[in-house]
Amino acid sequence: MLLKASCQCQKIRYELETDLYYPYMICYCSICRKTNGAPFGVNIKGDLDNLKIINGKDYIKTYSAKDCERHFCSKCGSPLYITDHRWPDGIWPNAASIDTALPKPPEYQQIFLDDQVPWFKPDIPGKKFSGYPKWSIDEYHQHLKNSNLDNETNNNEI
Ligand SMILES: [Zn+2]
């Protein structure tokens, strides 16, 4: 799926071709919360080779938090995507930066629940983890392909 993305002020636009596009992982860790200015963050995944900066390259600044490089717009502050030197081939776009309509995930996972703020504890069905999840994003998408979870979940939708 070709994803088109941008920051809020539209100086930066980027594109990414990826098969790992379900925005299913809701992360409450303090880094996601602070860098998103929100009670959680949602990232998807792709290959760094497939990233195309369409415009605004000069506005992109990076901030290192632990092992991750967080890339954001220096004009409007919008978080764009993450890279990680431990997995140098990957890129983790902030799902909220994507303008292309992403599919609703058949199943959510909430991670780093130990770091959740007391004023935002939504009732979201799916798997819950106190810290890191059991599966990587790649494994989750592989699981979806194998189990055809899409169809199973659609049948039960209200
Ligand atoms: Zn911007």
Ligand SMILES: [Zn+2]
């Ligand atoms: Zn996080």
